[in-house]
Amino acid sequence: MRATRLMLKLAACAALATVLVAALAGRREQWTAKEREMLKSLSLASLGPLPADPSNRFADDARAAALGERLFSDARLSGNGKVSCATCHVPQRDFQDGTPLAHGVGTTGRRTMPIAGTAHGAWFFWDGRTDSQWSQALGPLESAVEHGGSRTQYAHTIAAHYRADYEAVFGPLPSLAGLPAQAGPVADTAWRAAWTRIPAARQGEITRVYANIGKAIAAFERRVGLVPTRFDRYVDAELAGRSHDGTSSLSDDEVAGLKLFVGKANCVNCHNGARLTDDHFHNTGVPASSLVATVDSGRSVGVRQALAAEFACTSKYSDATPDDCAELRFATTEGEELVRAYKTPSLRGVAERAPYMHAGQIATLAGVIQHYDRAPKAPFGHSELKPLELSEEERRQIEGFLRTLSVK
Amino acid sequence: MRSTISRSARTRAWLVAAAVVASSLFSACMLFAKPPADLDYSRTRTSESGRYRATIKPEGDSIPTGKLQRWTLHLETANGTAVDACEVTVDGGMPQHGHGLPTKPRVTRHLGNGDHLVEGMKFNMGGWWVVKFRVASSAGADSVVFNLSL
Numbered sequence: 001m002r003a004t005r006l007m008l009k010l011a012a013c014a015a016l017a018t019v020l021v022a023a024l025a026g027r028r029e030q031w032t033a034k035e036r037e038m039l040k041s042l043s044l045a046s047l048g049p050l051p052a053d054p055s056n057r058f059a060d061d062a063r064a065a066a067l068g069e070r071l072f073s074d075a076r077l078s079g080n081g082k083v084s085c086a087t088c089h090v091p092q093r094d095f096q097d098g099t100p101l102a103h104g105v106g107t108t109g110r111r112t113m114p115i116a117g118t119a120h121g122a123w124f125f126w127d128g129r130t131d132s133q134w135s136q137a138l139g140p141l142e143s144a145v146e147h148g149g150s151r152t153q154y155a156h157t158i159a160a161h162y163r164a165d166y167e168a169v170f171g172p173l174p175s176l177a178g179l180p181a182q183a184g185p186v187a188d189t190a191w192r193a194a195w196t197r198i199p200a201a202r203q204g205e206i207t208r209v210y211a212n213i214g215k216a217i218a219a220f221e222r223r224v225g226l227v228p229t230r231f232d233r234y235v236d237a238e239l240a241g242r243s244h245d246g247t248s249s250l251s252d253d254e255v256a257g258l259k260l261f262v263g264k265a266n267c268v269n270c271h272n273g274a275r276l277t278d279d280h281f282h283n284t285g286v287p288a289s290s291l292v293a294t295v296d297s298g299r300s301v302g303v304r305q306a307l308a309a310e311f312a313c314t315s316k317y318s319d320a321t322p323d324d325c326a327e328l329r330f331a332t333t334e335g336e337e338l339v340r341a342y343k344t345p346s347l348r349g350v351a352e353r354a355p356y357m358h359a360g361q362i363a364t365l366a367g368v369i370q371h372y373d374r375a376p377k378a379p380f381g382h383s384e385l386k387p388l389e390l391s392e393e394e395r396r397q398i399e400g401f402l403r404t405l406s407v408k
Numbered sequence: 409m410r411s412t413i414s415r416s417a418r419t420r421a422w423l424v425a426a427a428v429v430a431s432s433l434f435s436a437c438m439l440f441a442k443p444p445a446d447l448d449y450s451r452t453r454t455s456e457s458g459r460y461r462a463t464i465k466p467e468g469d470s471i472p473t474g475k476l477q478r479w480t481l482h483l484e485t486a487n488g489t490a491v492d493a494c495e496v497t498v499d500g501g502m503p504q505h506g507h508g509l510p511t512k513p514r515v516t517r518h519l520g521n522g523d524h525l526v527e528g529m530k531f532n533m534g535g536w537w538v539v540k541f542r543v544a545s546s547a548g549a550d551s552v553v554f555n556l557s558l
Contacts, residue, residue, distance in 0.1 A: 038534075268533075268534075269505070269533045269534075269535070270532075270533065272473065272474070272532075272533055272534065273473070273474050278473075278474060278510075278532035278533055279474065279532070280510045280532040326476045326527065326528060327476065327511075329527075329528065330476065330511045330512055330513055330514070330527060330528025330530075331511065331512065332508075332509070332510065332511055332512045333512065335508065337507055337508060384505070384506070384507060
């Protein structure tokens, strides 16, 4: 019995020594060559210049951006005169609203998404149902539960309040004489009927104005950039071999969280690149929202909407050539993987953006990490997750690391 | 008596702890397994039934993640004759993740001299990917698989 006890003690000492060695190695923050490469790819320094948007030839026009900024906050661009883009995309709150579902004229079925850095992305909305920033901006304007207006209303608003600024960028406005106050291809049956009574050529002119509103808003939005955080400064110093100061140091727990993020917890599979998103769509078994009555199939519906979209990259309102629209041309349109798949959100500033997931189903960051750790079955479709078997400490460390992605 | 019970309880506790450690190590290994060590990452490969030799030529030396790419696929028969008239389909994915390619690439142009333009290639994460070309021509139908380490 004494011999058994001795062996157990020796085994315990060996295990303890292994843990201590591992802990000390972690504290020295020695990153392998592969890990350093990974850290570099996650740093904001690797983001690269703002990509051109060939579908919007006004994207880099400063006058379009100035007009777009004003339109972004103008509640006259809504059916009830009370809703602007900034109602949900609150500039002081990272262009989001902190509620599970967005509230415009009514309530949507999805969480408001932030804007910073999205000009680097290929798809917009949680289900990627549009393929440019400008076509994204147009969706909510005619949605019955968001801005709740129509395209003749918006054309009249531009003519009444923005004529000179609009014409300086886009050229002369068409005549709007005799056009109804409200008409457009929208849910409201009276407004829709009024739209069908407008001759096709005039419909085209009004729709061109409408598309230009989107292009001006996008010209503003693409200038909303990402700001380096303590994580970026940490990586920059690590890669340059500099010692850390107060603005670039990570605690042992935050470093451990980062190691888990790029290692055991596999977060980096989808949250990769300098924006910490792969711009793709995944079913991660997120539970259905108790606040949403309708079935939400995510990307499987979104990709069909993107292909058929009135303002797609390949549409007559786009300034792109078909070759510029490769994301759309080569999009995966079918398959189980699209069912209830949603776009990977960027994790930059994530700690300030509760609640989480596409309909704000999870209230806290700790809850999100627990979700990925447990990997529950998807309500429908097939979840890509596998249980991670993280300890409570490891979950806490990952959360600690995620908080280093905030500017605050 | 109390001391014996306590000792056996301690022994049980150690055994349980050891089992837990072993089981977590096992699941960790299963989940984060490295790709098989003997994978062939060559850019030129022979098709499964030996009908074709195929070469992939990505745009640069390294294949980036997160960017749409155009590749050239060069096809020859086993005896070295360039294959121009053919039907090619592209498929792929990550065997260890159980998912396919994020896009639906395809051959958009036959460039001549056995070269074919493949557009829409994209890889949205690092790791082991496979890309499979199914080729059908007068030389017969066959598949060629490339392994990529991104």
